[in-house]
Amino acid sequence: MEMEGGSSSGSAGGTQTHRRFSPVRSRAFYKFTQQNLPACKPVLTPGWVIMTFLIVGIVFVPVGLVCLHASESVVEIMDRYDVECIPEPYRSNKIAYIKDSSISKNCTRMIKVQKHMKAPIYIYYELDNYYQNHRRYVKSRSDKQLLYGLKYKDTSSCKPEETSNGLPIVPCGLIAWSLFNDSYAFVRGSGEMSVNRKNIAWKSDREHKFGKHVKPFNFQNGTLIGGGKLDPSIPLSDQEDLIVWMRTAALPTFRKLYGIIEEDIDADEIITVHLFNNYNTYSFGGKKKIVLTTSNWLGGKNGFLGMAYIATGTFFILISVLFALIHVKNPRPHGDPTYWSWNRKSNAS
Template sequence: MHVCCLSAATPLSGSPSHNLRSHAHHYLDFILARLHPAPTSLPPSITQSHSQSAAELLAALLLLCPRPSPQRRHRYIAAPSQIASTVKQQSFRSSALSGLAQRKSFNLPRSHSQLAERARVTAAMAIFKRNARATDAGDAVRNGSTNDADSDASSAKGLRKFAQRKPANTAFKQQRLKAWQPILTPRTVLPTFFLVALIFAPIGAVLYYFAEQVNEFTLDYTQCSTAPATPTQAQIPSSKYDYQLHDKNTSNFQPPTWSWDAGSKTCNLYFSVPSRLDSSVFLYYKLTNYYQNHRRYVKSIDSNQLKGDSVAYGTIKGGTCKPVDVDPATNKIYYPCGLIANSVFNDTFSNPVLLNVAGSDSANQTYVMSEKNIVWPGEKDKYKKSKYAADQIVPPPFWQGATGEFGFPNGYSDGQVFDPSENEHFMVWMRVAGLPTFRKLYKRNDTAAMEPGRYLLQVVDNYPVSMFDGTKSVVFSTSSWVGGRNPFLGLSFIAVAALSVLLGLIFTARHLIKPRKLGDMSYLSWNQPDSK
């Protein structure tokens, strides 16, 4: 779209369809002829103001002609001093183009009025296409095209490209959408603080209240092996249990006790339920100082193997399951492989038994809890029965010497292969925790309440925790519409409300004691007195 020089044979006048660049350079010749240093060549109708307008127009046309032809270059160099000074000015581009944009008549011959209009539009577009024009001109020179006709075709092509890249004239693309920006004044900011407090305080109070309605108690049985042998009982240290009940009946509460059966490695926990626990009642196991979120631990799993696929030996060995991938003694695949499966929690909990039920023919009453529906929805889809043959796989190392549902001391045999799709405890464990202290659901009862009284819970102690200096506990808990017993969310809302009130009071006092004029220009940095 740049204007370059054409042959002098192109006529000055003609139809509007004549090429603009041809007209531009003839127009330059026309202006130069009338601004030549010889004063007698100036027509009487061209005054000093007319000369200034012509100079501005010539500067803009020179801007549009970065590569004049050799025949005309000497004439442009010999331009009058008035034009040269205009071109050399730092702001010559803006001054020339602004003159073109503001003046619709240069008091020049009428035959050139249409050309002047087109030159004014072209000059305005040149601001945005300056670099592209120089590039087009450079391409023409590199391609060996130095005549005006080739330059004219290149300019027309560049103009079409520019028209295609021009964004649509819409409010969105031209950034004319309506916008609103608040003006922060004391009259608007101070009520906002108190409004936030007014909203957050009751929400936090409601969340905290219902979180406190959840009943929960924890019994730490890590050191149960030090308890006296059954049937003798010893009181559990007060630091090993914690009751958080909203309607605790102290008259019906007795400290928990324990006893140890070394033969079956069973810990007998005797505990009191001071008040009725409405359903649903959940039984969790809790571990501390156990970092399931370790990077190597999290990655040590093969999902395809758990989905039932018989993953090849070469894929398992050295794969994601390492270091629990292949048995070095038999060169068989561990199933399930990986550190997570190898370290599955294998303590077992019996159903709590209510002792000495008053007004009942039975001395004891079992509170039945289910081990089903303890996983998240969709978790079961990740586990299928294995397609491996029993002679292709071996249990993980920790399973080979264990007892219970995860104990396979004699390895696998036909009909005796672990099936992850039928064991929800395994699914719960395989969903790793994000913090070193966590609890996982073991049992639940969604139909019956847990009546107050003295209960016995038997725990088969299989899982060692001394190797990582951790502890293990059993947790009984109810729930509400806000979840379990976790007052943090409610306290967070209350803290935000309190902070908003505090800030509102501070800013209100500051505004009343020492008000500040809105929009005071004296606070601007350049209006401050000189420190010197």
């Protein structure tokens, strides 16, 4: 019985060995490792190459023209106010002006609308030379505290704005501490225009990243005040200025949505902007601008996409013409089809 068992085991082992190294599998494995598996091998003749470049160019140029026209149809007004809103006596010392709380920061700007602006009209503030992508600045926050409030104790990532007067800060960190606090009011004729400040932040941020029962606590109560204050009676999920600001920008020049005007503005109309020039961009040589813009199916005003399509399409067309001229002047003879791999196999059989 032992002899039979051993024989059976040996037979099974021999069978397994035979299956493992079967000639069929060996040939398939060899073809795979040597990249000899059947595959599509297109022959790129000059005609195919020229036509491909030409078709791509013919498609790209009209698409670029459409994108460029859509961008040009967007009406955008930009007004820089950080210099003009400083009183004459303080223009030689802007930092002293912005830090002196006894000086009025009220300012009035007149904006003339060149073209008809169809609602909704988006209001942005634009900051320049402001590096929100700095590593220490970006890390100085606590996402779990924004969601759970004082229930979450580990806020060491918020340093140096972690505690104040021995008490935790909600929301903590440098990003919240430096909240933008300029404000704008728009007057049209004799009446003030309504600005919708709701739904300016991402819905996912409002519902999933900021707690609906988390309210500001001990915020901006230290000796050094950074930016705007928060209403301690309103949950963080409803303070959309903070939510917009907390989504940090990747570039030193960026825009953030302030509000939406939901009424049309006619051409040649003059809008009076009453603003509070509170935010300190003078310490680091920054700039502040207010932007009014419409939008369309392509978004805001940005001609780069259209110009990129046109430039790429034109380049492809020129390349196709150049290849065609070279092919006509110095045609390259085609290779003998009998030497193609699939023809060699059929001839051999």
